[in-house]
Amino acid sequence: MNGRALRILLPLFVLALVIAAWQAAVAVFAIPPYVLPGPGLVLSTLLADRALLWQSLLVTLTITFEGFVLAAVGGIALAVAFNQWRAVEYSLYPYAVILQVTPVVAIAPLLLIYLPQPLAVLACAWIVAFFPVLANTTLGLSSVDHNLLALFELYKASRWQVLWKLKLPAALPQMLAGLRIAGGLSLIGAVVAEIAAGAAGAGSGLAYRIAESGYRLNIPRMFAALLLLSLAGVVIFFVLSALSYLMLRRWHESALTRER
Amino acid sequence: MTEHMADPRSISNTVVALRGVGKTFDSGTAALRGFDLAVRDGEFVSLLGPSGCGKSTALRIIAGLSTASEGAVDNSAAGKIGFVFQEPTLMPWADVAANVRLPLELAHATANGAVAQALARVGLGDFAHSYPRELSGGMKMRASIARALVTEPHLLLMDEPFAALDEITRFRLNNDLLAVWQELRRTVIFVTHSVFESVYLSQRIVVMTPRPGRVFTEIAIPAPYPRDEQFRTSADYAGYCRQVAQALGRAMGGAAA
Numbered sequence: 001m002n003g004r005a006l007r008i009l010l011p012l013f014v015l016a017l018v019i020a021a022w023q024a025a026v027a028v029f030a031i032p033p034y035v036l037p038g039p040g041l042v043l044s045t046l047l048a049d050r051a052l053l054w055q056s057l058l059v060t061l062t063i064t065f066e067g068f069v070l071a072a073v074g075g076i077a078l079a080v081a082f083n084q085w086r087a088v089e090y091s092l093y094p095y096a097v098i099l100q101v102t103p104v105v106a107i108a109p110l111l112l113i114y115l116p117q118p119l120a121v122l123a124c125a126w127i128v129a130f131f132p133v134l135a136n137t138t139l140g141l142s143s144v145d146h147n148l149l150a151l152f153e154l155y156k157a158s159r160w161q162v163l164w165k166l167k168l169p170a171a172l173p174q175m176l177a178g179l180r181i182a183g184g185l186s187l188i189g190a191v192v193a194e195i196a197a198g199a200a201g202a203g204s205g206l207a208y209r210i211a212e213s214g215y216r217l218n219i220p221r222m223f224a225a226l227l228l229l230s231l232a233g234v235v236i237f238f239v240l241s242a243l244s245y246l247m248l249r250r251w252h253e254s255a256l257t258r259e260r
Numbered sequence: 261m262t263e264h265m266a267d268p269r270s271i272s273n274t275v276v277a278l279r280g281v282g283k284t285f286d287s288g289t290a291a292l293r294g295f296d297l298a299v300r301d302g303e304f305v306s307l308l309g310p311s312g313c314g315k316s317t318a319l320r321i322i323a324g325l326s327t328a329s330e331g332a333v334d335n336s337a338a339g340k341i342g343f344v345f346q347e348p349t350l351m352p353w354a355d356v357a358a359n360v361r362l363p364l365e366l367a368h369a370t371a372n373g374a375v376a377q378a379l380a381r382v383g384l385g386d387f388a389h390s391y392p393r394e395l396s397g398g399m400k401m402r403a404s405i406a407r408a409l410v411t412e413p414h415l416l417l418m419d420e421p422f423a424a425l426d427e428i429t430r431f432r433l434n435n436d437l438l439a440v441w442q443e444l445r446r447t448v449i450f451v452t453h454s455v456f457e458s459v460y461l462s463q464r465i466v467v468m469t470p471r472p473g474r475v476f477t478e479i480a481i482p483a484p485y486p487r488d489e490q491f492r493t494s495a496d497y498a499g500y501c502r503q504v505a506q507a508l509g510r511a512m513g514g515a516a517a
């Protein structure tokens with residue numbers, strides 16, 4: 001069996017093992033569904049509640065996407081500003097770091113006081129997602145080959161030519177790595193804010209469904225919503241990885257398979 | 261940088277003239293001191309010296325990529341310079357044609373077949389759409405030379421361009437470089453630490469002392485062109501090499517090498 005098949009079959013085998021163990025535990029110890037529902041019940045709940053959960057999934061994904069786009073645009077724009085004007089970097093970088101190291105769970109309740117809930121959730125998604133884009137793009141922009149910079153100087157390239165034709169393409173691999181992290185974090189930010197809004201909130205996203213189901217002891221629906229959330233995270237990761245691969249496959253080491 | 265008011269050019273068709281050029285880096289390292297150089301139009305000159313003797317610094321000062329701390333620099337080819345680095349220094353995200361087109365693009369000039377011509381000149385005509393990482397070390401260096409030639413520069417500055425290549429590839433590129441030079445008759449200043457390479461290529465070799473670098477002596481290599489593998493194995497060639505190697509040894513003599 002070749003390596004490729006193993007890479008797909010082995011995780012599937014582990015998954016089957018976990019599901020079997022889960023089902024066996026539920027059956028053998030007669031665990032009631034309001035404590036731990038079996039995998040079959042979770043799946044049937046997922047199907048039965050599909051209209052509600054699908055609606056919630058769309059809400060969460062919309063916020064995640066908006067947060068991600070804002071983080072991407074904001075992170076890249078700020079990184080370019082840092083790179084072009086040292087004063088901007090010195091002025092703002094400490095605050096970007098402070099925003100990043102303060103746990104979003106602690107910021108969310110405050111934002112929920114001052115902003116309408118959808119905006120507060122979006123702000124949380126943005127706060128956690130923008131920093132990796134900023135940090136990675138900044139690193140990429142400043143690690144350009146010095147000889148290439150000298151070459152551009154020799155041909156009297158303008159500041160914007162250096163940015164467009166040299167620094168941004170050179171920073172692309174790091175930028176894409178930052179975006180890949182930001183996609184997952186944006187989802188986490190949106191979920192955290194919705195959970196923080198909790199019962200008081202008027203949200204309808206997946207995280208709100210989880211909180212609500214918890215209060216109602218509807219544990220199977222909690223699991224179903226959690227399953228959807230994980231799947232959404234996985235899909236986001238794969239979409240961004242594919243995007244990264246497509247953009248780098250012709251030239252960057254990370255997208256090339258090593259010849260042996 | 262202090263510019264003398266007097267015209268530093270003593271020979272009428274001089275392209276590059278350096279007078280008493282010194283360079284001290286911010287770190288306090290003195291790379292050059294009292295460095296004099298005059299290069300005539302169409303000449304092939306090598307700067308030969310041990311590593312760290314400031315020959316690359318001299319080349320960068322001539323290119324305008326670095327400024328002299330003292331002395332006068334006169335370059336009548338300023339703005340019409342091609343530069344080849346020790347590494348190929350290609351943009352990995354762009355194919356060979358786009359890399360070669362870059363100098364024209366930065367000047368908002370139209371390519372009009374100049375890219376294809378430059379690629380053909382270095383034997384890369386069939387690789388216009390290859391990416392740098394798909395090329396061998398020698399081919400990358402050829403692309404780098406094509407990029408330097410694409411603007412039809414009056415002065416070609418080369419900073420140990422073949423130092424990282426294997427000997428067989430280096431010999432081949434030496435021959436191809438000489439063919440291009442004989443066809444175009446542009447001025448070439450070639451930095452190297454190889455006695456053999458400098459003798460094979462140059463009309464004149466400027467032997468430099470260890471840091472801070474200055475000119476120890478100049479040796480003319482009056483062998484006729486075209487030079488080929490026959491020249492490389494001739495007694496004349498061996499004689500020149502011995503002469504240059506001895507000069508280099510004396511240049512190193514004063515220093516703890």
